[in-house]
Amino acid sequence: MMNDDLKRQAAAMALTQVQPGMRLGLGTGSTAKIFVDLLGEKVAAGFDCICVPTSEFTGRQAASLGIKLSDLETLDRLDLTVDGADEIDPGLNLIKGAGGALLREKIVAASSDAMVVIADGSKLVETLGKFPLPIEVNRFGLGATQRSISDILTKHGAQGGLKLRQTPAGETFVTDGGHFILDASFGRISRPEALSRDLLDVAGVVQHGLFLKMCKTAYVATPDGVRTLSA
Numbered sequence: 001m002m003n004d005d006l007k008r009q010a011a012a013m014a015l016t017q018v019q020p021g022m023r024l025g026l027g028t029g030s031t032a033k034i035f036v037d038l039l040g041e042k043v044a045a046g047f048d049c050i051c052v053p054t055s056e057f058t059g060r061q062a063a064s065l066g067i068k069l070s071d072l073e074t075l076d077r078l079d080l081t082v083d084g085a086d087e088i089d090p091g092l093n094l095i096k097g098a099g100g101a102l103l104r105e106k107i108v109a110a111s112s113d114a115m116v117v118i119a120d121g122s123k124l125v126e127t128l129g130k131f132p133l134p135i136e137v138n139r140f141g142l143g144a145t146q147r148s149i150s151d152i153l154t155k156h157g158a159q160g161g162l163k164l165r166q167t168p169a170g171e172t173f174v175t176d177g178g179h180f181i182l183d184a185s186f187g188r189i190s191r192p193e194a195l196s197r198d199l200l201d202v203a204g205v206v207q208h209g210l211f212l213k214m215c216k217t218a219y220v221a222t223p224d225g226v227r228t229l230s231a
């Protein structure tokens, strides 16, 4: 089965959790994009909901489908956020941020009563860290921030280095918030809570892609069907 079919199955499962009148957070990435497409079909058929997107890309997609959009100034809480992930461990801790939207994704998920992750089975891991951890950093003082993060990598036994994210055209990638992303190769993250605290202690770090204890349900599509995982 094609990967996109699996993503679609996971997204369709998440759609069953969406009730009329809900305030929704819309994730970013190829799986979240499929969810937004499916939600758009429902909205076109008369379904009512209001959504906060986690990126400019998702906002444009949702608007083009006629989905009503709002923000976290107007809405104080959201009922549900549906988003993808780069890695999912057995406790539903996540690595996110391959799409560069981790800051808004984390703000939106933290403002939601529930976060549901949709993914194909390739995202399941025993221990987080094989996927490089995205770290969003301020442009100012990049060198100093890089040095502090490198020390943290050493402290946490990282097996690889730190790379400033580039666009496919070879330019420095800039997030919707105007920041840079450093991708940190750990190989294995054995103490994610401690790593999270250490990273957030660095003045130039805006946010990182570890989403710890934020997700309670994941719909993971495999060729044998969609598994519902709970934390």
Ligand SMILES: O=C(CO)[C@H](O)[C@H](O)COP(=O)(O)O
Pocket: 027, 028, 029, 030, 031, 032, 083, 084, 085, 086, 095, 096, 097, 098, 099, 100, 101, 102, 105
């Ligand atoms: O965190 C993200 C974007 O910042 C995405 O949700 C994550 O990268 C998964 O993307 P995809 O569904 O394309 O595999």
